[in-house]
Amino acid sequence: MQKTAITPTREQNYPEWYQQVISAADLAENSAVRGCMVIKPWGYAIWELMQQDLDKRFKKTGHVNAYFPLLIPLSYLEKEAEHVEGFAKECAVVTHHRLVADEENGGLKPDGELEEPLIIRPTSETIIGESFAKWIKSYRDLPLLINQWANVMRWEMRTRLFLRTSEFLWQEGHTAHADADQALLETKLILDLYADFAEQVLAMPVIKGEKPCFERFPGAVSTYCIEAMMQDCKALQAGTSHFLGQNFAKSSGIQYQNKEGELEHAWTTSWGVSTRLIGGLIMTHSDDNGLVLPPRIAPQQFVIQPIYRNEEQQQIVLNYCQKLKTDLEQQSFAGNEIRVLIDDRDIAGGSKSWEWIKKGVPFRIEVGMRDIEKNSLMLAPRDSIGNKQAISRDDLIQNAVTLLMTMQDNLFNKARQFRDSKIYSINSLSEFTQFFAGELNIDSGFASAYACDEVQIEQFIKPLKVTARCMPLAENQETGVCIFTGNTNAKKMIFAKSY
RNA sequence: CGGGGCGUAGCGCAGCCUGGUUAGCGCACUUGAUUUGGGAUCAAGGGGUCGUGAGUUCUAAUCCCACCGCCCCGACCA
Numbered sequence: 001m002q003k004t005a006i007t008p009t010r011e012q013n014y015p016e017w018y019q020q021v022i023s024a025a026d027l028a029e030n031s032a033v034r035g036c037m038v039i040k041p042w043g044y045a046i047w048e049l050m051q052q053d054l055d056k057r058f059k060k061t062g063h064v065n066a067y068f069p070l071l072i073p074l075s076y077l078e079k080e081a082e083h084v085e086g087f088a089k090e091c092a093v094v095t096h097h098r099l100v101a102d103e104e105n106g107g108l109k110p111d112g113e114l115e116e117p118l119i120i121r122p123t124s125e126t127i128i129g130e131s132f133a134k135w136i137k138s139y140r141d142l143p144l145l146i147n148q149w150a151n152v153m154r155w156e157m158r159t160r161l162f163l164r165t166s167e168f169l170w171q172e173g174h175t176a177h178a179d180a181d182q183a184l185l186e187t188k189l190i191l192d193l194y195a196d197f198a199e200q201v202l203a204m205p206v207i208k209g210e211k212p213c214f215e216r217f218p219g220a221v222s223t224y225c226i227e228a229m230m231q232d233c234k235a236l237q238a239g240t241s242h243f244l245g246q247n248f249a250k251s252s253g254i255q256y257q258n259k260e261g262e263l264e265h266a267w268t269t270s271w272g273v274s275t276r277l278i279g280g281l282i283m284t285h286s287d288d289n290g291l292v293l294p295p296r297i298a299p300q301q302f303v304i305q306p307i308y309r310n311e312e313q314q315q316i317v318l319n320y321c322q323k324l325k326t327d328l329e330q331q332s333f334a335g336n337e338i339r340v341l342i343d344d345r346d347i348a349g350g351s352k353s354w355e356w357i358k359k360g361v362p363f364r365i366e367v368g369m370r371d372i373e374k375n376s377l378m379l380a381p382r383d384s385i386g387n388k389q390a391i392s393r394d395d396l397i398q399n400a401v402t403l404l405m406t407m408q409d410n411l412f413n414k415a416r417q418f419r420d421s422k423i424y425s426i427n428s429l430s431e432f433t434q435f436f437a438g439e440l441n442i443d444s445g446f447a448s449a450y451a452c453d454e455v456q457i458e459q460f461i462k463p464l465k466v467t468a469r470c471m472p473l474a475e476n477q478e479t480g481v482c483i484f485t486g487n488t489n490a491k492k493m494i495f496a497k498s499y
Numbered sequence: 500c501g502g503g504g505c506g507u508a509g510c511g512c513a514g515c516c517u518g519g520u521u522a523g524c525g526c527a528c529u530u531g532a533u534u535u536g537g538g539a540u541c542a543a544g545g546g547g548u549c550g551u552g553a554g555u556u557c558u559a560a561u562c563c564c565a566c567c568g569c570c571c572c573g574a575c576c577a
Contacts, residue, residue: 005538034569086577123577157575164576217577240577307536350538357537368536378536388537499576 004288005358014232019161021282024358025291028161035159035166039275042359045299046278047169051149053201053296054171054273057193063145063173068127070151071118076126079251086218087122090155092166094118120153125219125244125270128174129252136176136266139258143186144176162279163236163499170274176254176266180245183267187243190271191224194239201334202277203294203412204228204284205419206238207494209470214455217270221245227469227494229419230283233444235469235496238280241271279499284415291360292382294411295404296334300341302400303361305352307368318344320372324365327397333404357382362407365396383407423448423494429460429483432495436464444497448472450480451493457484461495469494 006024010017022028027043030036039047055065071094078084095117096110121127128146136144153167173190177183191208198206206226216223220242228238248254249265258264285292295301304325306317325340332338343352349366356364366378366388377396380388381403396403422445426432434440435447446469451457453471461468475492482490 003538083577090576154576211577215577220577223577242577305536309535348539349535352538353536354538366536370536380537386537 005290005354006288009288010231015160017288018279018283021286021290021358022161025360027278027282027291030161033166035156037161037165037167039169042299043278046281046293046297047275049297049299050201050273050277051171054197055147055149057197058147058171058173061145061189061193063147063175065148066146067148067150068124068131070121072121072124072127074117074119076130077119079126080219080248082247083125083219083251087154091122092120092153092155094120121150122152122154123270123272124148124150124152124172125174125248125268126252129248129254129268132174132176132266132268133253133255136254136256139178139256142176142178142256142266143182145173145186146175147171147173160279160499162275162282164276168275170272172270172272175269176249177268178256178258178264178266180267183245183269184243187222187224187241187269187271190241190269191226191239194241194271194273195226197273198226198228198238198277198280199412201294201296202281202284203296203408203415204238204280205412205416207470207472208474209472209494210476211240211470212451212453212457212468212493214458215468215470217242219244219247221247224473225470228280228284229422229446229496230280230499231286231418232283233422233446233496235446235467235494235498236276236280236283237469237498238277239271239273242269244268244270285411286360289385290358292411293360293362295362295408298339298360298362300339300361301333301404302328302338302340302363302365303356304340304342304365304367305349305356306342306344307349307366309369313369316372317367317369318342321367324367324377324393324396328400331397331401333401334408338400338404353380357385362404381407383410419446422446425449426483426495432460432483433464436466436495436497447495448475448492449483449495450490451495452482452485452487452490453493454485454487457482460484465497466495467498469496469498 006017006020008016025042026040028037028039031038095114096112097114098112099108100111102109132144135141149171151167151169156164156166159165175186177186195206195208198204206228208226211223211225217240222243224241225237226239228236230236246265246267248268254266255263256266281297282291285294304321306321308314308317321342325342328338328340353364360382362382364380371377376390376392378388379391379396424435424442424445424447426435426447426449432447432449471491471493479489479491481488
């Protein structure tokens with residue numbers, strides 16, 4: 001009978017465990033505004049690290065940042081037919097521009113109705129398209145590679161912290177190119193960038209793939225994604241990259257003159273990742289004692305806990321800790337200074353330790369008089385609780401980077417091993433049905449099967465509450481017989497229950 | 500929008516059925532003492548429009564009515 005810091009455990013009640021991890025790690029909380037969250041400092045620090053890393057990658061690949069308005073005229077959204085249909089139902093609409101005293105009922109009421117309603121952006125293709133149309137005149141203006149860090153709002157029916165909130169933070173890239181090939185290359189470049197980020201930084205293994213037609217972004221020609229498996233075997237779409245063809249260029253009038261002097265529509269892409277990644281991060285690594293952070297995304301990589309009994313000792317121990325912190329900070333890990341915090345708060349040592357465990361800090365270091373006399377320390381790694389060990393100060397300083405790197409690799413390998421062990425090859429419709437009905441002695445997982453990219457296969461999977469996640473790019477060469485329709489030339493498709 | 504549940508201290512709840520002192524408990528918080536190497540102990544404190552409004556009554560957290568809000572299940576989820 002082992003006591004866990006988080007109740008219930010993952011096995012007892014996974015969704016509730018998820019909420020509890022967020023609360024125990026102090027990442028975020030529900031706000032008074034329906035469906036919107038307050039991201040607290042520890043959660044926001046994780047987001048900032050994601051932003052910094054991604055931003056560097058975008059800039060290295062030639063993109064630049066800009067900012068576009070939060071409010072989009074209704075008429076802009078109406079321009080692209082599929083886009084309207086996909087988003088109309090979940091938009092927040094601004095219809096008035098001031099408040100006046102409400103004589104009848106007291107309080108305030110909206111006044112000054114707008115001639116044209118404005119919608120709060122659910123995504124920015126249309127309003128950025130408007131600017132692109134003005135900016136692009138000649139083939140010399142292409143490619144145009146823009147990214148924006150922003151918030152968007154989608155009026156979701158049911159929300160869950162980080163995974164689906166009404167307002168969320170993200171980056172959205174929008175690019176325009178002179179031809180289809182260039183745009184498609186961009187789409188794939190970003191897909192690779194996202195996958196590399198997810199795996200190297202978040203230690204979250206992902207499958208790169210293309211969405212089947214019925215899961216495409218509204219208005220896109222093709223949608224590519226990275227799909228991750230959570231510890232309950234559900235799938236999480238962790239990022240998308242869309243090839244928009246000329247659809248938005250035509251609806252927004254993005255045209256350029258080519259070398260021959262002819263007017264042509266540009267080819268555009270859009271792509272994004274959001275604060276949902278934090279949800280994915282939580283559900284990939286965390287355990288029954290709370291959050292587990294891969295070192296590269298941990299706001300603090302080492303937390304030093306000084307232990308002393310009186311003011312005299314306090315002085316000695318704190319000085320020692322300060323020097324230790326400096327020595328660690330002089331090294332760099334994954335291109336950044338090692339992040340170290342001395343937690344000198346006057347609270348009981350036990351609860352202080354548990355607090356950092358629940359927050360997922362990779363390494364805790366305890367320093368007391370005994371250690372100082374022996375020039376050693378107690379080192380407690382987050383990924384193996386109970387494995388607290390004495391280590392000499394010199395060893396720690398020398399091996400700090402290796403320790404971080406090793407933990408980063410271990411977390412990724414563990415997650416990848418878990419995922420790979422839960423992907424099953426399915427060869428018939430009956431097997432498919434049994435698999436998702438839990439009749440195959442398999443708890444759950446991803447199903448990999450040949451399926452054709454046609455809307456009609458939805459009728460087979462929807463009743464099972466299963467979704468088609470993607471057609472993995474790595475397996476796109478082989479073709480087979482669709483388990484639903486019997487058509488040949490079907491590609492491998494991944495199916496799963498999803499968030 | 501349908502079905503179910505819940506609003507009492509920052510959080511979690513009891514009290515309501517059967518109306519009756521000053522509305523209580525746990526956690527958290529403050530102060531003091533003793534502690535301190537894996538979730539400390541004791542003592543003393545602070546903190547409440549009992550969701551809102553109207554009603555029944557000598558008396559309402561408790562009974563009646565209306566409204567508001569939240570949660571769960573379903574529909575929805577690019």
